[in-house]
Amino acid sequence: MSCEQITKYFDATESRKVRDDLVFSANIVSEPKSAIDCGCGAGADIAYLAEIGFTVHGFDVEQESISRCQSRFSGLDNVFLTKSSFTDFEYPPVSLVVADASLFFCPSSEFRDVWSKIYQCLLPGGIFCGSFLGQEDTMAIPGDNPSVFWPEVTAFEEGEVKELFNNLEVLRFNTHRSTGKTPQGVTHNWHIFQVVAQKPNK
Secondary structure, eight states: OOOHHHHHHHHHTTTOOOOOHHHHHHHHSSSSSSEETTTTTTHHHHHHOOOOTEEEEESSSOOOHHHHHHHHHOTTTTTEEEETTTTTOOOOOOEEEESOOOOGOOOOOHHHHHHHHHHEEEEEEEEEEEEEEEETTGGGOSSSSTTTTOOOEEEEEEEHHHTTTTTTTEEEEEEEEEEEEEEOOOOEEEEEEEEEEEEOOO
């Protein structure tokens, strides 16, 4: 992704509406209210969680993301930011992990290890709220497509996503399919699995 594409994406998503799945998840989380925002981007989810009293650990591999969030959340003592990849991030124990449209970009060769880290960092009763790229999404289809802005993505069949949650209780599972414009104005076919799941208390 070019610097210009990154800037346009963050500009378009900085003030986006908080997803209903995240509101649902935040409302059922037990104490302590602590969260990791994986691939925090321009900080829309951090802003929501910090405002309702969560301690939030946000990370992103893009320096512009971290710089924007540092400026946006300066002065807040409940937001911690790290420039890091999924693989290198040190996951603290939390009650909520948010991974909205970010695990798409975790390299497939590293995904299983990352998923294990996410599971392990969730406290008993903790909530995962995130999304997974489907095989029919434009981003998952090889070719010279202007909406494919990342060199490698990890995409799943529905059964593969459900298998990831064998050790968690799935509270919500939705398949999203639509065609529209990306924040950069490019036509895109979306195929996304959205999941909210809870780790057992014991």
